[in-house]
Amino acid sequence: MRILCLDIPAPGATLEHYAPHLTAEALHAWGLYKSGFIRDIYFRQDRPGVAIFLECDTVEEANNVMAEFPLAKAGLLTFECIPLRLVY
Known part of the structure; x- marks a missing residue:
């Protein structure tokens, strides 16, 4: 997913x-990129920050992995994880 x-x-x-x-x-x-979990990372242009595309089985797995980032562990940010599907 x-x-x-x-x-x-x-x-x-x-x-x-x-x-x-x-x-x-x-x-x-x-x-995470080398392992294939992260597929793409983009810097946002509307404000400082990132948009990260992951490949994983569930949103829960994505939330758990993103919570392990150092900035998240330090309480400086969280992530909104949004599931996507192909149009066709």
């Missing part, structure tokens, strides 16, 4: 709060 995950910054979170976690965040994302 393809899942679109959109980040939701915590109220009051700033780049200064994020900075200590960004290297770990990138390494975590890279590991």
Whole structure:
């Protein structure tokens, strides 16, 4: 199942709060990308943040994996995980 995950910054979170976690965040994302779990990552243009496309079995699995990102574990963001299907 393809899942679109959109980040939701915590109220009051700033780049200064994020900075200590960004290297770990990138390494975590890279590991998930290499495993095939993450299919695509895009920077948002409407605000700072990301849109991530996953391939997994359920939305629950997506939520559990996204909760393991360093910024999520630090309480600086959460993710909205939206299931998608092909049009045809």
